[in-house]
Amino acid sequence: GQQLNQSPQSMFIQEGEDVSMNCTSSSIFNTWLWYKQDPGEGPVLLIALYKAGELTSNGRLTAQFGITRKDSFLNISASIPSDVGIYFCVNGGATNKLIFGTGTLLAVQP
Amino acid sequence: DTGVSQDPRHKITKRGQNVTFRCDPISEHNRLYWYRQTLGQGPEFLTYFQNEAQLEKSRLLSDRFSAERPKGSFSTLEIQRTEQGDSAMYLCASSLTGLASYNEQFFGPGTRLTVL
Numbered sequence: 001g002q003q004l005n006q007s008p009q010s011m012f013i014q015e016g017e018d019v020s021m022n023c024t025s026s027s028i029f030n031t032w033l034w035y036k037q038d039p040g041e042g043p044v045l046l047i048a049l050y051k052a053g054e055l056t057s058n059g060r061l062t063a064q065f066g067i068t069r070k071d072s073f074l075n076i077s078a079s080i081p082s083d084v085g086i087y088f089c090v091n092g093g094a095t096n097k098l099i100f101g102t103g104t105l106l107a108v109q110p
Numbered sequence: 111d112t113g114v115s116q117d118p119r120h121k122i123t124k125r126g127q128n129v130t131f132r133c134d135p136i137s138e139h140n141r142l143y144w145y146r147q148t149l150g151q152g153p154e155f156l157t158y159f160q161n162e163a164q165l166e167k168s169r170l171l172s173d174r175f176s177a178e179r180p181k182g183s184f185s186t187l188e189i190q191r192t193e194q195g196d197s198a199m200y201l202c203a204s205s206l207t208g209l210a211s212y213n214e215q216f217f218g219p220g221t222r223l224t225v226l
Contacts, residue, residue, distance in 0.1 A: 033213065041219050043153065092213030092214075092215075096141070096143075096158055096165075096166060096213075097143070097166065098143075102152065
């Protein structure tokens, strides 16, 4: 079945550092989404990407849809303590169901 | 607050009991989804509705699970004869069709089920 592999699995950084995480797929997709999940809460949509090569920003977050349509990355600049959480790359498409990646746990030390 | 809401937020039950969860989607959204998330994993798709019609069900949804969306607004997810393996976070999401952004699903806070 479809698998989305995220790396790194976890990151422990200092406040103010930049963060980069990526996601690779064995299949081609038309949509990449990035969600963040805080403990005990539902995932929150951060960025949606719809075209290969597309680069989109949302505040300190920047994400890109890889040209091969099999990968995506998410960058967070100048991290702050509230960036802590699990970041999921997600594929969407004609099947309507979202397929979540393995997740990247981010910890930010003040 | 006009986001997706779920009730209850937490449910503890004994094995063999039936439980029912409710989801209220964003009011203008016509699609509603249920996902299940176990510890350390990402959410997994269970089923979705477009208006009142249930259009897809995952094989994860055994015959002990049933979901309804009778008037195309709120939805309920019932689990009969609960088992310890049903312990998980049950998430509801909604989206709006007709736009290129239909994949942008908005999640509720989830219902955490613990089966003793």
